[in-house]
Amino acid sequence: MKGGGRWPGLISLGSAVRIRPSLPFFMNNLKMYCLTLNDSHLNKIKQLNYIPVGLGKDILSNEFLRDNSGDNISEKNPFYGEYTFHYWIWKNQLINFDNSWIGFCQYRKHWSKNKTEVKIENFSDLNNNILKNIPEDFKIYECILGEPIFINQFRFSKFIKKNLKTMVLNPKLFLSKKKRNIKFHFDMMHGRGNLDKAIGLLDHNDREDFNYFVNTEVSFNPHNMFICNSKKILFQYYEVIFPWLEKCEKVFGFDLSGYDMQRIYGFLAERFMSYWFKKNTNFKTVPIIFKDITNLN
Numbered sequence: 001m002k003g004g005g006r007w008p009g010l011i012s013l014g015s016a017v018r019i020r021p022s023l024p025f026f027m028n029n030l031k032m033y034c035l036t037l038n039d040s041h042l043n044k045i046k047q048l049n050y051i052p053v054g055l056g057k058d059i060l061s062n063e064f065l066r067d068n069s070g071d072n073i074s075e076k077n078p079f080y081g082e083y084t085f086h087y088w089i090w091k092n093q094l095i096n097f098d099n100s101w102i103g104f105c106q107y108r109k110h111w112s113k114n115k116t117e118v119k120i121e122n123f124s125d126l127n128n129n130i131l132k133n134i135p136e137d138f139k140i141y142e143c144i145l146g147e148p149i150f151i152n153q154f155r156f157s158k159f160i161k162k163n164l165k166t167m168v169l170n171p172k173l174f175l176s177k178k179k180r181n182i183k184f185h186f187d188m189m190h191g192r193g194n195l196d197k198a199i200g201l202l203d204h205n206d207r208e209d210f211n212y213f214v215n216t217e218v219s220f221n222p223h224n225m226f227i228c229n230s231k232k233i234l235f236q237y238y239e240v241i242f243p244w245l246e247k248c249e250k251v252f253g254f255d256l257s258g259y260d261m262q263r264i265y266g267f268l269a270e271r272f273m274s275y276w277f278k279k280n281t282n283f284k285t286v287p288i289i290f291k292d293i294t295n296l297n
Contacts, residue, residue, distance in 0.1 A: 029101055030134050030227070033065070035082055036107035044293045048127055050105070053085055079254055081266035082106070082224045083245070090238040094231060101134050102234070103144070103227035108292035111144075111227070120289060123296040130289065134227075143281040144227035145274065146288040148219035152180035182214040182271060190260050190267050194252070198268050201247040206240065206276075213275045220274035223288065224266065228281075237276055241269055 034050040039060045045052040046063075054064030055077050067084045068074035071091035077084040082104065105111055111131035112118070118129045138144070186195040199211050228234055245265050256262045277283055 028133065030103060030132060031100065032103045032105060032111075032132070032227075033085070034105050034107060035085060038107065038294065039064075041107050041293055044123065044296070045107070047123070048130065049132060055082075055085060076254075076265075079256065079262060079265050080245070080269075081263055083241075083266060083269050086238065087242060090235075090242065094234055094238070097231045097234075099229055099231055101227055101229045103131075104225055105130075106223065106225070107294070108290065109223050109225060110289045110291065111146075111225070112287040112289045115287065117287070118289070120291045120296075123293070126289070126291055126293070126296060131286065134229075138284060141282050141284045142228065142230050142233060143277045143283040145221035145277060145283055145285050146223060146225050147221070147285045148274075149222045150219040151182065151185040152218040181216060181218050182220055186214065186267070186271065190264055194264065195268070195271075197251050198244075198248050201251070202244055203240075209279060210272060210275050214271060220271055221277075221285065222270060222274075224270050224273055225288065226273065226277060228277075230281075233281060236280070237273075240276065241272060244272070245269065 032050045033053050034045045034048065035053045035055055036045065037054075037056040037058060039054065039058055042052050042054075042061050042063055052064045054061070054066055055074075059066065066074075067077070067088040069092070070088065073080065073084050073087050080087075086104075103111065110126065112129060113131045114129055118125070120126050120129065134144075183195055187193065195214060199207055199214070202210060245268065248265060248268060252261075252264055256264065260267075
């Protein structure tokens, strides 16, 4: 385990270090997979020098790397989102990887190479401002995560609309941002008690630590995006996350309606990813650029 943070066996969330601008870079030391559901994104992803990954039924070009060959769970994509590709990587490709930097982004969420926010007005702007090589002083880290989002700062109208009963029964939620933690937010967005049910299916060590994490933290590293330089760490992560999600299937099934419930496995993985890499790796955080490549010229 890494560090000695506030959680039993966990590192402090404050130990992450943010990226600094204008750092020297290695050349071609990052393999980045860019995931999309849109067949028309192929050429733009290739222009970014990323590996195009096509998910879902609307991908026609055979130039995309797909998640529907070999050992796969491609049919679960509407429920798992990005994790059908992670499963494919785990079962079919990971054994062939070396310990170089491997990363994952999406057609509308990209890793920034800048510390400060940059205005993206066209495709060239995006291409010039996304992370393509790992800075030299990142060598001491094992993982890169997106900068955290704070889920305790939403408008009160949203809290009341989504979780009025809980707010009324616990008035401290109105006054204390610390009370509006990850568990409170997940209950509000993805069904009251569902996170607790899922946590109960974890092995003992992760069950206690992850439960502590969601009940005490008010932010997490979002979008199921990470970059890692250790094949061993990736194996360890996948060997925990996928058996857990499979157990969760027996509780939640696939007869799910509404985006917030249909993608519950992806949302569970998103919270767990943030916890797991912080617990088990020496990590750094980097800003994420939100820009859909669909209409960028």
